[in-house]
Amino acid sequence: xxxxxxxxxxxxxxxxxxxxxxxxxxxxxxxxxxxxxxxxxxxxxxxxxxxxxxxxxxxxxxxxxxxxxxxxxxxxxxxxxxxxxxxxxxxxxxxxxxxxxxxxxxxxxxxxxxxxxxxxxxxxxxxxxxxxxxxxxxxxxxxxxxxxxxxxxxxxxxxxxxxxxxxxxxxxxxxxxxxxxxxxxxxxxxxxxxxxxxxxxxxxxxxxxxxxxxxxxxxxxxxxxxxxxxxxxxxxxxxxxxxxxxxxxxxxxxxxxxxxxxxxxxxxxxxxxxxxxxxxxxx
Numbered sequence: 001x002x003x004x005x006x007x008x009x010x011x012x013x014x015x016x017x018x019x020x021x022x023x024x025x026x027x028x029x030x031x032x033x034x035x036x037x038x039x040x041x042x043x044x045x046x047x048x049x050x051x052x053x054x055x056x057x058x059x060x061x062x063x064x065x066x067x068x069x070x071x072x073x074x075x076x077x078x079x080x081x082x083x084x085x086x087x088x089x090x091x092x093x094x095x096x097x098x099x100x101x102x103x104x105x106x107x108x109x110x111x112x113x114x115x116x117x118x119x120x121x122x123x124x125x126x127x128x129x130x131x132x133x134x135x136x137x138x139x140x141x142x143x144x145x146x147x148x149x150x151x152x153x154x155x156x157x158x159x160x161x162x163x164x165x166x167x168x169x170x171x172x173x174x175x176x177x178x179x180x181x182x183x184x185x186x187x188x189x190x191x192x193x194x195x196x197x198x199x200x201x202x203x204x205x206x207x208x209x210x211x212x213x214x215x216x217x218x219x220x221x222x223x224x225x226x227x228x229x230x231x232x233x234x235x236x237x238x239x240x241x242x243x244x245x246x247x248x249x250x251x252x253x254x255x256x257x258x259x260x261x262x263x264x265x266x267x268x269x270x271x272x273x274x275x276x277x278x279x280x281x282x283x
Contacts, residue, residue, distance in 0.1 A: 029251055031070035033090040034060060034243075038075035039190055042215040042276040043096045046075065055276035056094050059113065062268055066259040079168060079189065082107060086246055093244035096209060098170040100238040108247045110256045112240030113269060114281040117233035118171055120163075121198065121206040121213045124226045128204055131229035132157045139234030147236070151178050154229060158183050161204040164194040170237055171207055195222060211277040240283045 036056060038046040044054040052073050064071035074090060085093055085107060096116075099109045117137070122128035132153040140147045159182045165171055167187035175185055188194040191208055195216050198206045206213070210231050217225045242260075245252045263269050264282050273281040 027249075027251060029069060029091075029255060031072065032064075032092060032252065033072045033074060034092045034094050035074055035076035035081060035085070035090040036093075036095045037078050037081075039192060040078075040096055040212060041192075043212065044094075055272055056096070058272050058276070059263065059269065060094055062263060062272075063256060063259040066262060067255050069255065077189075078166070082244065085244060091245070091249065092252060096212075096241050097244045098238045099240060099242050100170060103244070106247075107244050108250065108253060110243040110245065110253050111260050112242045112283040113260045113263070114273065115233075115240035115283040116237075116277075116281050117210045117231040118174075118208065118237065119210045119213065119227055119231045120229040121208070121217065121225050122204065122228035123198065123201070123224050125224055126204070128157070128161065128228050129226060131205075133230030134228055136230045138230045138232055140232055140236040141234055142236040150230065150232075155179065155182055157229075158205065162186060162202075163205045163207055164188060164197055164203040165207045166191045166194060169208075174236065175207055191216070195225070198225065211273075211279060211281065214278055215276075 036044040036052065038044055038052050040054075042054050044052060044056045047053055052075065057073060060071060060073065073094075076084065076090065078095065081093055081095065082103070084090065096114075097103075097109075099112055103109070120128075120131060122131060133150065138150050140150060155178065158179055162184040163175055163179060164186045165175055165188070167189060172187070179185065186194075186197075186203060188197070191206075191212060194203070194206055194208075197203045199222060205228065210227065213227060216222050217227070243252070243256060269282045270280045273279065
């Protein structure tokens with residue numbers, strides 16, 4: 001989610017206008033409404049009884065207790081989440097939201113509470129199970145010359161295949177920039193919908209945050225799914241994942257940044273990420 005961030009030019013422009021028109025006097029926050037997708041397991045998920053749970057849900061409860069502020073979590077579709085934030089429908093976003101230069105043009109962020117890698121998943125029984133680089137970790141910068149060897153090896157293996165990814169995420173640009181000319185790229189409203197098509201053989205590869213993919217692979221229905229190719233980290237994904245806030249609400253950053261720092265320092269972020277994500281994502 002991990003993960004997540006590229007907006008169209010039109011969406012960026014609209015969000016910027018909404019942000020500018022939403023400027024207000026500094027305020028004292030006693031309660032805050034936080035949007036999450038509730039469908040990006042294990043970062044956030046919705047239980048059968050309708051309650052929200054997951055790594056971010058547990059973490060935000062801890063942070064709000066430290067700050068001594070009332071926090072209300074609400075489910076919100078990923079598509080349009082940033083525009084809705086700037087329109088005032090809620091106060092913050094906590095949804096594996098990557099901190100990127102593009103997003104900083106229209107919203108502000110707290111300090112990051114996580115930093116993760118991304119990668120491909122394929123069927124164990126398929127011909128891409130041993131995709132170039134499987135079992136390795138690489139760091140990409142976004143500079144074509146620096147990243148060339150890794151990307152070229154993947155291009156050679158993926159040529160003519162179909163890649164599925166959730167729409168409007170940080171991974172969209174990476175996939176389109178590097179593979180659109182040699183592979184078919186399909187976008188999905190949710191990662192779960194994409195996973196169904198992978199398991200059914202309608203696409204060859206999924207690309208997503210590796211913590212999300214690890215959770216998906218652990219599900220019985222996805223027993224034939226496995227990570228394929230290298231786990232990709234580094235500056236290409238930005239600074240990490242943080243809360244998204246309106247530029248007109250700097251007080252929220254001032255409130256949450258010290259709590260995030262404390263949760264990282266005392267091991268809370270590590271403990272919760274190991275519980276839910278099976279890896280320490282402390283930034």
